[in-house]
Amino acid sequence: MELTFTKMHGIGNDVVVIDGRQRDIALTADQARLIADRNFGIGCDQIMLITASDDADIGLKIYNNDGSESGACGNGTRCVADLVLDPDDTGKLTMDSTGGMLEAWRDGAMIAVDMGVPGLNWQDIPLAHEADTLHVDLGHDGLPPAVMVNMGNPHAVHLVDDAEAIDLAVTGPVLEHHPIFPERANIEFAHPLGENRLRMRVWERGAGITIACGTGACATLVAAARRGIIGREADIVLDGGVLNITWREDDDRIIMRGPSTAVFSGSMTLPDQVRARP
Structure with missing residues (x-):
């Protein structure tokens, strides 16, 4: 062909x-x-x-x-x-x-x-069992509980002190295949860079380490906003560049802008x- x-x-x-x-x-x-x-x-x-x-x-x-x-x-x-x-x-x-x-x-x-609209219920992610999607402990040493978000695919966002310090090649595949994810998951690590700006790194389900992930940037904004770390619009700084993400208040829809x-x-x-x- x-x-x-x-x-x-x-x-x-x-x-x-x-x-x-x-x-x-x-x-x-x-x-x-x-x-x-x-x-x-x-x-x-x-x-x-x-x-x-x-x-x-x-x-x-x-x-x-x-x-x-x-x-x-x-x-x-x-x-x-x-x-x-x-x-x-x-x-x-x-x-x-x-x-x-x-x-x-x-x-x-x-x-x-x-x-x-992001999926926020445990069935939406989906998870293998009922859980509070704002705080899911994946049992990995040194990592805080993750925030679960579905953006058409499942994401586990870890809001950490320093995303640069995470060994993605080691941690990513372990968490992607965690038994709580029946469909596997994308794994994000993020920390704030200041007002309306977040740094994010990602291990993508089925792809591994990538230098950018649009749905991951959307999920990270949602996770940080749900935790009260940032507002409903922010620039997400990835290895490959910057995406602007807005989580609209009137209808809860996510708008992503980028090149x-x-x-x-x-x-x-x-x-x-x-x-x-x-």
Whole structure:
């Protein structure tokens, strides 16, 4: 199968965008892993597959680089919107994703995405059993209880004294696979940098350490606001750059604003059967 694609990134969270509106494209987990492989494929954190939709302007299917499907990718959604919207388009693009209906629009030089209402109940995350999502002790030495948020995918946000001091490569995979998460989870660590500004680092479910995570930035703002550490709008400083997140009071919806960059376009011959590497 011959695939055309556009390689893009949102503050370093790199994605491969495939437009499947004119043809029916179904990727297996093995094929998704090959596309995302940085040595044997194109290389990316996530794959964004645009599809036709009867309910929205476009449909959206998201794959992590381990081949698993994801309900949401905020940075990737901005990239898709930037690609699909005309440069001078002032309207909104509706996207039907696995995690729910999304809207995006141009906001000056940025792309804004309505990420929806965060899930805050333990069933929404989901967790394996009932718990207070504002304080969930994952039993990891030295870490405070996490705040649980669902942004179309599950997040566990740890508000710590110094996010830079966390060994993500060691702590991240352990917490991602904690038994309380039946669907695994994205793991964030954050600390305040001052008024309306937070520093965040992330271990993404199915992707590992990434330099930016849009849904993680949204979840971090929600977690810090619920704890009373910050207000309902803040800049989230990630390794790859800064995202502006607003948690609106009137309808509880999350608006994410940030840049999008197209890197290159190309084509790839994707085998029907992907041979497993030793």
